[in-house]
Amino acid sequence: MTGGAPVRVLVVDDDFAVASVHRGYVESLPGFEVVGEVHRGAEAVEAVHVLRPDLVLLDVYLPDISGLEVLRRIRSSPGPQPDVLAITAAREVDTVRGAMTGGVVDYLVKPFSLATFRERLEVYRAHRTELLRRSEDPPGGLEQSDVDRMLGGRRRGGGRASVTDLPKGLSPRTLEAVARTLRGNPAVDLSAGEVAERCGLARVSARRYLEHLERTGRAAVLPRYGGTGRPENGYRWVG
Numbered sequence: 001m002t003g004g005a006p007v008r009v010l011v012v013d014d015d016f017a018v019a020s021v022h023r024g025y026v027e028s029l030p031g032f033e034v035v036g037e038v039h040r041g042a043e044a045v046e047a048v049h050v051l052r053p054d055l056v057l058l059d060v061y062l063p064d065i066s067g068l069e070v071l072r073r074i075r076s077s078p079g080p081q082p083d084v085l086a087i088t089a090a091r092e093v094d095t096v097r098g099a100m101t102g103g104v105v106d107y108l109v110k111p112f113s114l115a116t117f118r119e120r121l122e123v124y125r126a127h128r129t130e131l132l133r134r135s136e137d138p139p140g141g142l143e144q145s146d147v148d149r150m151l152g153g154r155r156r157g158g159g160r161a162s163v164t165d166l167p168k169g170l171s172p173r174t175l176e177a178v179a180r181t182l183r184g185n186p187a188v189d190l191s192a193g194e195v196a197e198r199c200g201l202a203r204v205s206a207r208r209y210l211e212h213l214e215r216t217g218r219a220a221v222l223p224r225y226g227g228t229g230r231p232e233n234g235y236r237w238v239g
Contacts, residue, residue, distance in 0.1 A: 006033040007125055010053035010082070012044040012070070014062050018110075022057055022087065025117050031125050041065035045073045053082050055124070058104075060088040060095060068095065071102040085124065093186070096220045096238045109222055170212060174201070178209040182219055182237035189222045189234025210235045 009026050011034060013019040019037050026032050036051045038044050041062040048056060056074070060067035071084055086099045089110040099107055105127075106120050166172065177199050182190060190198075196206035213219035214235065222234045 006031055007128065008033055008035045008051070008054045010035060010044070010047055010051060010056045011037040012039070012041075012047075012056060012062070012067070013059040013087070014039050015059075018059075022117075025114060026057070026121070028114075029118060029121055032121065039063075041067065041070045044070045045077075048074050048082055049077065049079075052080060054128070055105075056082050056084045057087050058084050060086060060090040060099070068098045068102065071099065071104070075102060083124070083128070085120070091189075091220075091222045093220070093236060093238060096236075100217060100238065107220060109220070111223065167208075167212060170209060174199070174205075175209055175212065178206065179213060179218065179237070182213070182235060186237055189236050191232050191234055195235070213237075 009032055011019050011022050011026065013022060016039060019039060023034050023037055026034050035053055036047045038047050039062075041064050044056070044058065044062075047053075058067045058070060062070065067086065067088065067090075074084065075081065083105045084103070086104045086107045087110065088095075088108075090096075091109060096107055105124055108117070108120055166175065178195055178201075181195055181198050192207035192210055193203050195201070195210060196203045199206060201209075210219060210221075214221045218238065219235045220238045222236060223232075
């Protein structure tokens with residue numbers, strides 16, 4: 001596949017209506033095409049083998065085997081490995097950790113907006129294009145900066161971020177304070193307002209740090225329901 005070729009996507013969701021919506025989302029984005037849609041885990045494993053998609057949009061709650069088991073079988077299969085983006089209502093910490101251990105490129109919690117979906121897919125495609133552009137080894141191998149660009153800035157560990165890892169305007173010390181707040185409440189989903197109060201930050205500032213932790217794979221964003229008005233996002237440490 002060249003950098004200009006469309007990303008071939010397999011949609012996996014047990015709900016036919018939801019799968020259709022996700023298909024429509026994908027087909028509305030330039031640079032992507034849907035090559036298949038299935039609704040059971042075993043079908044997903046077979047479709048990956050037959051269709052060889054570049055990206056699998058994978059639900060966790062499937063009627064026969066779980067999405068995590070689908071992910072395990074895909075990763076243990078010979079041949080080309082697709083990227084997997086989990087799109088699910090599963091909010092359990094163990095599920096998020098299991099998905100990350102299985103090498104998902106992102107974890108998107110239902111429900112979400114088309115704008116959020118578009119952003120995640122566009123970021124993924126940019127990272128994929130960079131990987132493909134650098135698929136040939138340069139003389140002397142890769143430098144650290146090359147590796148960082150190929151990973152798209154994602155950090156897989158729980159270590160403290162350096163200044164160069166952070167978007168402009170974010171402080172490593174404040175980031176550590178926000179991360180420490182989440183780590184200290186592993187069984188609780190904290191909102192941006194709650195984190196702001198505990199860290200002595202403005203709500204908008206706390207949200208920026210939480211979104212950075214979520215983008216870099218160290219926090220999961222989980223919609224919180226039960227109150228009045230619009231659902232509020234909660235954040236939980238998974239790093």
